Amino acid sequence: xxxxxxxxxxxxxxxxxxxxxxxxxxxxxxxxxMDSVEMxxxxxxxxxxxxxxxxxxxxxxxxxxxxFYRLLIESPAFYQLFWNTVGMTAxxxxxQLVVGLPSAWAFAAFRFRGRDFLFGLYVVLMLLPFQVxxxxxxxxxxxxxxxxxxxxxxxxAIFSTFPVFIMYRGFTQIEGEILEAARxxxxxxxxxxxxxxxxxxxxxxxAAIVLSFLEYWxxxxxxxxxxxxxxxWPLSLYLxxxxxxxxxxxxAVAVMVxxxxxxxxxxxxxxxxxxxxxxxxxx
Amino acid sequence: MRWKSxxxxxxxxxxxxxxxxxxxxxxxxxxxxxVKSGNNAFVGMDHYxxxxxxxxFMLAVxxxxxxxxxxxxxxxxxxxxxxxxxxxxxxxxxLVSAMLLPMAVPAAVMVLTLQILIDRQxxxxxxxxxxSEQIAALPVFDAIDYLNTEWALAVVVCSFLWKNxxxxxxxWLAGLSALPKEVEEAxxxxxxxxxxxxxxxxxxxxSGSFFTIGMLSVLQIFKSYREVWMVAGSYPQEHIYFLxxxxxxxxxxxxxxxxAALTVILSLVLLCVCLLLQKRLEAG
Numbered sequence: 314x315x316x317x318x319x320x321x322x323x324x325x326x327x328x329x330x331x332x333x334x335x336x337x338x339x340x341x342x343x344x345x346x347m348d349s350v351e352m353x354x355x356x357x358x359x360x361x362x363x364x365x366x367x368x369x370x371x372x373x374x375x376x377x378x379x380x381f382y383r384l385l386i387e388s389p390a391f392y393q394l395f396w397n398t399v400g401m402t403a404x405x406x407x408x409q410l411v412v413g414l415p416s417a418w419a420f421a422a423f424r425f426r427g428r429d430f431l432f433g434l435y436v437v438l439m440l441l442p443f444q445v446x447x448x449x450x451x452x453x454x455x456x457x458x459x460x461x462x463x464x465x466x467x468x469x470a471i472f473s474t475f476p477v478f479i480m481y482r483g484f485t486q487i488e489g490e491i492l493e494a495a496r497x498x499x500x501x502x503x504x505x506x507x508x509x510x511x512x513x514x515x516x517x518x519x520a521a522i523v524l525s526f527l528e529y530w531x532x533x534x535x536x537x538x539x540x541x542x543x544x545x546w547p548l549s550l551y552l553x554x555x556x557x558x559x560x561x562x563x564x565a566v567a568v569m570v571x572x573x574x575x576x577x578x579x580x581x582x583x584x585x586x587x588x589x590x591x592x593x594x595x596x
Numbered sequence: 597m598r599w600k601s602x603x604x605x606x607x608x609x610x611x612x613x614x615x616x617x618x619x620x621x622x623x624x625x626x627x628x629x630x631v632k633s634g635n636n637a638f639v640g641m642d643h644y645x646x647x648x649x650x651x652x653f654m655l656a657v658x659x660x661x662x663x664x665x666x667x668x669x670x671x672x673x674x675x676x677x678x679x680x681x682x683x684x685x686x687x688x689x690x691l692v693s694a695m696l697l698p699m700a701v702p703a704a705v706m707v708l709t710l711q712i713l714i715d716r717q718x719x720x721x722x723x724x725x726x727x728s729e730q731i732a733a734l735p736v737f738d739a740i741d742y743l744n745t746e747w748a749l750a751v752v753v754c755s756f757l758w759k760n761x762x763x764x765x766x767x768w769l770a771g772l773s774a775l776p777k778e779v780e781e782a783x784x785x786x787x788x789x790x791x792x793x794x795x796x797x798x799x800x801x802x803s804g805s806f807f808t809i810g811m812l813s814v815l816q817i818f819k820s821y822r823e824v825w826m827v828a829g830s831y832p833q834e835h836i837y838f839l840x841x842x843x844x845x846x847x848x849x850x851x852x853x854x855x856a857a858l859t860v861i862l863s864l865v866l867l868c869v870c871l872l873l874q875k876r877l878e879a880g
Contacts, residue, residue: 320685323681323682323685324685324687324691326678326681327678327681327682327685327687327691328687328691330674330678330695330761331691331694331695332694334694334695334697334698334758334761334762335694335697337706337709337710337713337758338697338701338709340709340712341705341708341709344708344709356712358715358717358718359711359712359715359717359718364717365717365722366717366718366719366721366722366725366739367712367715367717367718367719367722368719368722369712369719412609412610412613413610415605415606415607415609415610416606416607416609416610416611418606419603419604419606419607420607423603423606425603425604431611433874434619435614436870436873436874437867437870437871437874438614438618440815440866440869440870440873441863441866441870442815442818442819442821442840442866443819443821444818444821444839444840444843444844444862445843445859445862445863445866446618446622447843447844447847447855447859448625448843448847448852448855448856448859449618449621449622449624449625449859450617450621451847452621452624452625453616453617453620453621453624468613468617469617469618471613472610472613472614472616472617472618474614474618477610502602502603502606506606527699527700530702531702531703531704531822533703533704533822533825533826534821534822534825534844538844538847548704549702549703549704550704552702552704552705552708553704553707553708553826557711557712560708560712563708564708567704567705567708570702570704570705571700571701571702571705574700574701574702575700577700578696578697578699578700582693582696585696585699586692586696586766589763589766589767590766590767590769590770592767592812593767593770593771593805593808593809593812
């Protein structure tokens with residue numbers, strides 16, 4: 314009996330915490346479906362047009378798809394920004410896999426001189442915040458004449474060491490004996506990588522993809538620093554530019570930004586949790 | 597010999613990119629922090645002195661430390677408590693996913709809702725006012741201008757907790773699942789109570805996790821600039837003016853000399869944190 318109460322108690326607290334974390338997100342769909350007049354009225358105090366306080370209606374009185382109509386039918390610029398985001402994220406993920414997978418495999422499967430030092434360097438680089446790399450990357454992008462070109466955001470991200478670390482962790486889960494046996498049987502290094510490494514290290518690869526997607530779908534600082542032309546910006550940088558007076562429209566954009574991210578989150582949940590656990594646990 | 601060099605081909609393309617985009621430009625910045633831009637004359641520690649004597653730098657250092665001193669223990673405490681409660685619950689997977697959801701929410705989306713909630717005439721102040729009017733025993737509530745007073749730090753800390761709690765819960769749960777079950781079971785058979793269980797078994801068993809998660813939390817503080825900037829802009833209330841604002845603003849003003857010095861200082865500090873952490877993340 315006492316145990317039962319304890320379980321209910323623990324579930325209750327955790328559920329309350331989870332609800333508190335998720336609650337603000339409920340405002341997004343309701344805002345995107347809210348009529349502009351209603352929105353103006355309930356947000357009037359924030360817009361400087363009234364006394365008292367703003368309120369929020371989780372269920373709009375006059376639901377409308379007007380904002381989505383305006384966004385999806387009447388705003389061609391939206392598609393450009395949307396495809397900018399998609400293109401950037403896709404290019405970065407593809408590049409990270411092409412470059413990062415073999416690197417991760419090299420750290421996991423081979424012993425070579427300087428390996429520990431080099432791996433340590435990769436870990437430090439992945440833990441540094443972007444602002445530390447701001448000036449260094451600006452210098453190299455200027456030298457390569459890539460400033461104000463989408464490659465200025467894509468190229469440094471491709472060589473990010475974070476996915477290498479995550480995929481490395483996935484590869485280290487493979488038993489060393491399997492690789493030894495394959496080598497004894499005369500398999501080439503490339504063959505071992507493609508036929509043993511990739512299928513058995515699947516979890517780490519998925520984790521790296523999910524973590525990278527969520528990171529680069531949400532890109533703000535890099536395009537802000539390196540892309541001057543708004544036409545190249547991703548949606549995540551454009552969204553905050555919409556004024557609060559256009560809140561309904563902004564919420565519709567937010568829904569469009571959120572949908573792909575939630576989709577990947579739902580699909581890749583196991584991989585995501587596994588990937589985060591890789592970061593903290595010692596091998 | 598040939599197969600050995602072939603192995604290095606796996607690493608080479610990636611390493612070349614890391615050299616080009618991270619390491620070499622970083623060394624270039626380190627070099628520039630000691631020379632005058634333009635004529636490359638050696639100026640010793642002049643740029644560093646200029647950084648340290650800058651009023652904004654001292655303000656940013658103080659603020660960053662305060663943010664860390666409040667944010668890290670709160671994040672660690674809350675996430676540890678939640679993971680201890682979550683351990684062994686049937687609904688655990690679903691609850692953890694819900695706590696992790698903020699990882700999937702782009703900062704720009706969150707900022708939109710935050711503006712409506714924390715404005716001086718926003719929803720939160722409205723709710724608190726209503727409650728204080730209903731209950732006569734409570735003092736009259738004076739609406740708080742969260743972003744333009746010292747409350748700004750509280751807003752930043754809350755958004756930090758919101759974003760990172762799920763992440764840290766997973767790390768604690770991973771640490772907890774590594775503890776041998778038999779020890780706890782044996783202790784229970786011997787009649788250990790919950791506090792003894794925590795004090796003598798779980799806490800010592802988690803000492804490694806305490807360290808790792810603490811260091812990762814510190815690093816997350818530095819990575820949480822995106823949200824702060826989006827909510828409060830380049831020149832926020834003075835309590836939430838952090839080192840990243842300084843770097844960002846010097847970058848926009850093309851003050852690369854001081855920026856080079858500050859980049860070196862900040863990366864040396866963070867390098868120390870990383871090296872401490874590294875002992876535990878080391879490749880086997």
